[in-house]
Amino acid sequence: xxxxxxIQNLHVTVEDKEILRGLTLTVPAGEAHAVMGPNGSGxxxxxxxxxxxxxxxxxxxxxxxRGKNLLEMAPEVRAREGVFLGLQYPxxxxxxxxxxxxxxxxxxxxxxxxxxxxxxxxxxxxAREKATLLEIDxxxxxxxxxxxxxxxxxxxxxxxQMALLDPTLAVLDExxxxxxxxxxxxxxxxxNALRSPERAILMxxxxxxxxxxxxxxxxxxxxxxxxxxxxxxxxxxxxxxxGYATFEKKRAPDVAASAPxxxx
Amino acid sequence: xLSTFEKLGIPLKEQEALAGVAVDAVFDSISVATTYxxxxxxxxxxxxxxxxxxxxxxxLVKKYLGSVVPYSDNFFATLNSAVFSDGSFVxxxxxxxxxxxxxxxxxxxxxxxxxxERTLIxxxxxxxxxxxxGCTAPMRDENQLHAAVVELVAMDDAEIKYSTVQNxxxxxxxxxxxxxxxxxxxGACRGRNSKISWTQVETGSAITWKYPSCILQGDNSVGxxxxxxxxxxxxxxxxxxxxxxxxxNTRSTIISKGISAxxxxxxxxxxxKILGGAANARNYTQCDSLLLGDRCGAHTVPYIxxxxxxxxxxxxxxxxxxxxxxxFYCNQRGLSQEDAVSTSARKSSRNCRSSLPLRPRN
Numbered sequence: 001x002x003x004x005x006x007i008q009n010l011h012v013t014v015e016d017k018e019i020l021r022g023l024t025l026t027v028p029a030g031e032a033h034a035v036m037g038p039n040g041s042g043x044x045x046x047x048x049x050x051x052x053x054x055x056x057x058x059x060x061x062x063x064x065x066r067g068k069n070l071l072e073m074a075p076e077v078r079a080r081e082g083v084f085l086g087l088q089y090p091x092x093x094x095x096x097x098x099x100x101x102x103x104x105x106x107x108x109x110x111x112x113x114x115x116x117x118x119x120x121x122x123x124x125x126x127a128r129e130k131a132t133l134l135e136i137d138x139x140x141x142x143x144x145x146x147x148x149x150x151x152x153x154x155x156x157x158x159x160x161q162m163a164l165l166d167p168t169l170a171v172l173d174e175x176x177x178x179x180x181x182x183x184x185x186x187x188x189x190x191x192n193a194l195r196s197p198e199r200a201i202l203m204x205x206x207x208x209x210x211x212x213x214x215x216x217x218x219x220x221x222x223x224x225x226x227x228x229x230x231x232x233x234x235x236x237x238x239x240x241x242x243g244y245a246t247f248e249k250k251r252a253p254d255v256a257a258s259a260p261x262x263x264x
Numbered sequence: 265x266l267s268t269f270e271k272l273g274i275p276l277k278e279q280e281a282l283a284g285v286a287v288d289a290v291f292d293s294i295s296v297a298t299t300y301x302x303x304x305x306x307x308x309x310x311x312x313x314x315x316x317x318x319x320x321x322x323x324l325v326k327k328y329l330g331s332v333v334p335y336s337d338n339f340f341a342t343l344n345s346a347v348f349s350d351g352s353f354v355x356x357x358x359x360x361x362x363x364x365x366x367x368x369x370x371x372x373x374x375x376x377x378x379x380x381e382r383t384l385i386x387x388x389x390x391x392x393x394x395x396x397x398g399c400t401a402p403m404r405d406e407n408q409l410h411a412a413v414v415e416l417v418a419m420d421d422a423e424i425k426y427s428t429v430q431n432x433x434x435x436x437x438x439x440x441x442x443x444x445x446x447x448x449x450x451g452a453c454r455g456r457n458s459k460i461s462w463t464q465v466e467t468g469s470a471i472t473w474k475y476p477s478c479i480l481q482g483d484n485s486v487g488x489x490x491x492x493x494x495x496x497x498x499x500x501x502x503x504x505x506x507x508x509x510x511x512x513n514t515r516s517t518i519i520s521k522g523i524s525a526x527x528x529x530x531x532x533x534x535x536x537k538i539l540g541g542a543a544n545a546r547n548y549t550q551c552d553s554l555l556l557g558d559r560c561g562a563h564t565v566p567y568i569x570x571x572x573x574x575x576x577x578x579x580x581x582x583x584x585x586x587x588x589x590x591x592f593y594c595n596q597r598g599l600s601q602e603d604a605v606s607t608s609a610r611k612s613s614r615n616c617r618s619s620l621p622l623r624p625r626n
Contacts, residue, residue, distance in 0.1 A: 053592050054592065074600075076595045076598055084596075091587075092590075
């Protein structure tokens with residue numbers, strides 16, 4: 001399998017503070033990887049850097065997406081190239097209906113790929129199909145983007161958008177946070193249905209809980225801005241038992257000099 | 265010089281893409297080429313560099329130059345009057361409808377220099393002309409000055425439509441370099457039923473001070489001002505209009521849209537003045553501002569002075585905001601900043617863009 005995403009020795013500074021310190025990570029197409037780590041280890045920073053959020057300054061390192069230099073692309077270009085970020089806290093946009101927003105987004109992607117734009121009828125047909133998958137009430141589609149949605153509805157709406165936009169790389173930032181067990185199952189089913197040989201999924205999570213429903217191919221442990229351990233799905237269980245403290249000692253002594261070797 | 269224009273993709277050769285539009289190119293205040301001159305001359309329209317107009321039509325230049333913007337008007341008008349070397353001159357004789365769009369393309373090329381061009385458009389009784397100016401400048405670290413003067417004169421039943429697409433270099437993201445765009449633009453509706461319409465799309469320049477205005481002297485004359493100003497990084501745009509109602513039944517419309525991003529400041533500053541004799545004068549003003557993020561500013565400074573009890577003056581203003589989070593969310597779903605803005609403020613700049621003779625190409 002070719003590597004869909006290759007991150008080499010990534011250093012990222014946010015407001016003059018170095019958060020990622022030589023992170024190296026590769027994700028091949030067709031696989032779902034989990035990145036786990038304690039609070040403040042840099043999980044969300046990794047998610048936002050991949051999506052190109054302003055304010056995250058890459059001081060060193062390289063990110064290749066399908067062989068292309070991701071860091072040179074504007075956020076909207078990354079999205080059109082197939083990078084999707086499911087946000088931990090989805091943003092509300094009052095006055096813009098969910099349907100209108102998603103139609104504009106899907107058509108921006110289609111235009112980028114040289115495909116014809118969808119008209120309202122064609123779009124609605126696809127949207128209904130995907131909404132059923134995530135048990136999304138049609139009323140929600142007519143409301144303002146995320147406006148007045150419950151925490152669970154917002155997260156479902158994120159995965160609904162992912163289903164609609166059909167990304168090559170889906171980065172899901174704490175998608176499980178704030179979900180009760182029923183909502184978690186719905187979201188997990190939705191994500192599992194989207195696993196495919198062409199797509200890679202990077203799940204960023206604090207707890208092992210999500211991984212019971214979405215079984216990852218690999219688990220990476222992020223600590224203090226570096227991947228300190230990579231293993232199979234059993235690593236998540238081990239973490240649950242022992243906590244992150246055992247892994248924090250494994251950090252390379254001089255983080256700036258070299259990134260730890262990766263087997264992935 | 266001509267090859268520079270070709271490199272920029274600005275066709276001056278008459279057979280090329282801009283067919284049907286006559287172009288005058290002004291390069292560091294020097295007019296380098298004017299197209300379609302002969303064809304225009306057939307109907308009596310004069311369209312030439314100011315330097316040629318001075319030589320070939322001194323009577324017209326003497327009569328009208330400085331008649332709308334006197335040399336003593338303001339500091340930059342004085343500077344321009346003292347040093348201007350060239351510009352565009354348009355004369356449309358009585359009853360002639362100019363058969364094509366006229367266009368001037370301005371470019372500041374040399375370093376550490378200013379541009380001081382002068383434009384004069386005269387529309388005689390019952391004539392019509394539409395004119396478009398475009399501006400660009402290459403990137404330089406030093407600030408450069410653009411201090412132009414534009415004068416329009418419309419006689420009885422004449423109409424002048426003047427459009428600007430201004431994209432002077434705005435400086436880098438830290439606010440270094442860029443053009444200071446201090447321009448005096450004014451039109452005089454001297455005749456009865458005359459009309460002057462200003463349309464501007466302002467995206468460039470480090471600092472813009474520009475107030476294209478109308479002196480509505482003739483009875484029933486009409487002034488219009490449509491503006492879209494977008495600012496980002498450290499840009500400052502202070503723009504608006506003055507509508508001076510002197511004649512009876514004069515009407516003016518002001519539609520101003522400002523979009524500010526980054527740490528920029530975007531100001532609408534306008535004056536609607538109704539003099540004692542301007543019975544039944546009407547004005548409608550609408551100012552809409554959109555803020556992107558939380559470090560930029562939008563300001564609206566409307567002045568209204570009415571000395572006539574029969575006048576009607578209306579002012580409407582709205583402000584809306586898109587946060588950086590909302591913008592990023594839109595970007596992450598594949599929408600560009602422009603898409604995001606138009607999605608959130610769908611009504612925004614539509615009516616100004618439809619007033620332009622050509623859609624600006626990027």
